[in-house]
Amino acid sequence: MNRKYIKYTAFGILGAIGISVSSCKKSFLELQPQGEFLESNYYSNPAEALTAVVAAYDPLVTETGGIDNTYSDPLGPLNSASDDTFAGGGSSSDVPQWQAINNYTMTPALGPQGGFWGINFQGVNRADVLLAKLPQVPGLSADLLKRYTAEGQFLRAHYYFDLVRLFKNVPLILTPLQTADVYKQPQATPEAVYAQIEKDLTDAINGLPTTVSATENGRVTKGAAIALLGKVYLYEKKWTQAASTLAQVNGTPGGTSGYGYHLQANFGAIFDPTNKFNSESIFELVHSGAQSYTWNNWDQFKSNIYVQMVGPRNYKGPIYYGGGYGFCPITPQLVTAMKGDPRYGYTIANIDSLTKATGGSYDQSYQGSGYYIQKYAPLLKNIVTTGLTDLNWPNDYIEIRLADTYLMEAEALVNGGGDAARALALLSAVRARVKLAPVAATLANIYNERRLELATEGHRWFDLVRTGQAPTVLAFKGFKAGVNEILPIPLTETLNGTQIKQNPGY
Template identity: 30%
Template sequence: MKYRTKYLTICLLAMGAFTGCQQDFIELSDPNRVFSGNYINDAASLKSALTADYNTLQPIYNGPYQAFGDVVSDNSTGQIGAPSYNVLDTFTYDSTNGTFAVIWNASYKSIAQSNLVIGKGAAIAMDETLKNRYIAEAKFIRAQNYFNLVQLFGDIPLVATSIEDYHDSYNFGRRPVAEIYAQIEKDLNEAAAVLPASYSSSDLGRVTSGAANALLGKVYLTEKKYNEALTALNKVTGYSLLSDFNSVFSTTNEMNNEIIFAVRYNRVLQAAPLPNIGSSFGIQMLPDNVTMAGSKGAKNNTEMPEWASLYSTGDKRAAISVAFSAGGLTTPYYCAKFIDAQATSATNAENDWIVLRYADVLLMKAEVLNELNRTSEALAPYNEVRQRANVSTLLVPPTQSDFRTAVETERRLELCLEGHRWFDLVRTGRALVVMDAHFAANTGTGKYYATKPVIQSKHLLFPIPFTEIQTNPKLLPNNPGY
């Protein structure tokens, strides 16, 4: 299922919430009210609203998400490219940084659209099985957004119903992290119980029960609920690692058997006034002496020099994960996973953003088993990933501590620049020590940083955007240190 952006966006001022709808259906009789999806009154309109919900994920992963997943970590840098990424890379930002507002607003727009589908769908007279499936898909999307937000910002507003009057948005302040996670767990458990394990080819890309359980497993892992995480991850069946690592990311092999959930993009040009719906993260990862669709790389998310020595000889992941660009660049390495040779423009490529894939699930399972003191069992999923990469496997269980490090390293190599590294470091409590060592190793004459950046405990959460606090003072106080 490739999404089509044939929907207008109406923003809710304080929360950035919106609804997607076909233009002919919009009727606003009260200028102080936000259109709430009154057109959603039958099976066809509910399906259209759900399609719009999937569409809302595109701007999130097409832009700011990779800054938080990788640029703020030791994986990559945005210092050469986007100015707003520069200060993220060195932890010298404040709440006025536009990247925070972009991901906040885009995520709450997506949540608002999910709320419409869930709220309006319940009252529609239609096939119950199909209706419940549509609602379950929207619950997954809502949970995915809240999971991103709670990891980035901590206590955040929890909006689980549609808001029709913009004045009502000022009633929402920040809720404790525990409440956010409770809502995420509820949405994913309910979705997993309803969603099918697979779809026909025409619906590839819709959320499956496997996707709901995989995300639920990651949520539980983040909360350190290891038994619950293992239960959820064990329910992710029917997927397998592809024998060829490179083919996982091929634009001619999308939604292959390793992909559990991906945000989908399409390079097909649309006629004005509709916007094109291709991806742009490929060009953002390239240095400026590498081109895609005739355009120079944007240098927004290029790999740090240390990547040159991270992969062992013979590792089949190395070539596509760490490509080299000659030319005397400060960061001559880049990730080639998302290059589309057939892109119609640098910002209109075919590549999907892979949110969950089976290798991620295997490594999460290895991490969970190790934390449950079942390290000998954890070797199997860990070795499965290593075997596909053509690198040595572990035959004898190491200590629990050593295996933690092994899994952390393997996730970095396997999931290079797929948006996981920062969240992994925070989840495992390793962000401060890893980043401090990274800055120390890359600071000095002839190295990347002239002055060593400083990371503090406050940086484990990002500030609530200044623009949102201006609009809604109930979001105060900001996170400590901001």
């Protein structure tokens, strides 16, 4: 008999039949594992239904796990794959998964794909189970059923959007699987996956609230679902749908939209942990620094470990970056691109110059340039007093923010031959926020603005791939056209008689 447990797991397709349930603590997504429950005995009341909703969100902020149970924060490999940063670290063998994508030497057995695949399919499974079980929960009101269902639909769409962008050829699983069925799942066409993503998001929009209370921060809203749908259309090159959908969340460029979004006056304030869920935040992934994590909490971290990863190694000086691990040092290409831009100092920390000027010191990273990420830097003012400093950074990650959706809409308008004046207004609003003069709303200028505005936020690699620039821009890292636009399927997913076929070139 197959006994499915609700617990903390981190599996790929071959193990994605368990789901995790965790309690709410301090805010909606500050999670702690609460033991195991037989799934057959769960979903017996509305409180348990909410706990299952929380569990479906959990993979969004999972920083350890995946198929190989390694450190799996998505920003590390995505930045390493781009021309924003190198992988860095202490040596060429430090976090080899990141080194492999940095150098484009990935194989089915080596690379970050295990984390991406395992965590996102864990999310898919939890959303599938949630959606299957919710209609049967005794005492769940119609309003809560509608909202929880919409959240499950959004989350499944989100996980599949990551999967199809990263792997292209993935199984499309929309119901909970029994063990005997796991090995029978074929890969769907990308078109079928995108169609399901569109359907889930379109359905979700109708059931989501426009706003949430402070205690629910981190839960998805109607604006977030609309923004993600617009982004999906952009990736599909459905320019008219992308522009009209994104316009709903953007409103009048430079003003306050109907969903309450407006650009922050201070660019640097966007990333300040004391300014979470600010007016520019459309979809934000919550990280808590208040859970007293130690290394005994591996596979449970909901703090932002990436902050620790990108700090300079053994830094000693007037601004706290101490104890960092030296990952993702900035490339000379990004330094050159941002020189003279008002966003430079909020994006890049010149640790080499700082230590020379102040008599400080640090250990250079592998492939280090002396420049490090500032947006997620481990700053003294953000240290919490519980647990190990390394493991308890409170910095959130704003996955979708208003400047991003402005630039996506501008791009869709230009590509689709839409309202040129509006495209210019959207681009100009992003530049005006940092006191830069307008430039023509050409694709080249919009792409460049995305690079400067969103540097090190995990968007650059996707942008280069989807716009066809990756083979040229990433040639210095070894990018191979026709192969590296997607990742290899993890080796473990193609063994033991599964129906999954390896991606071309791997």
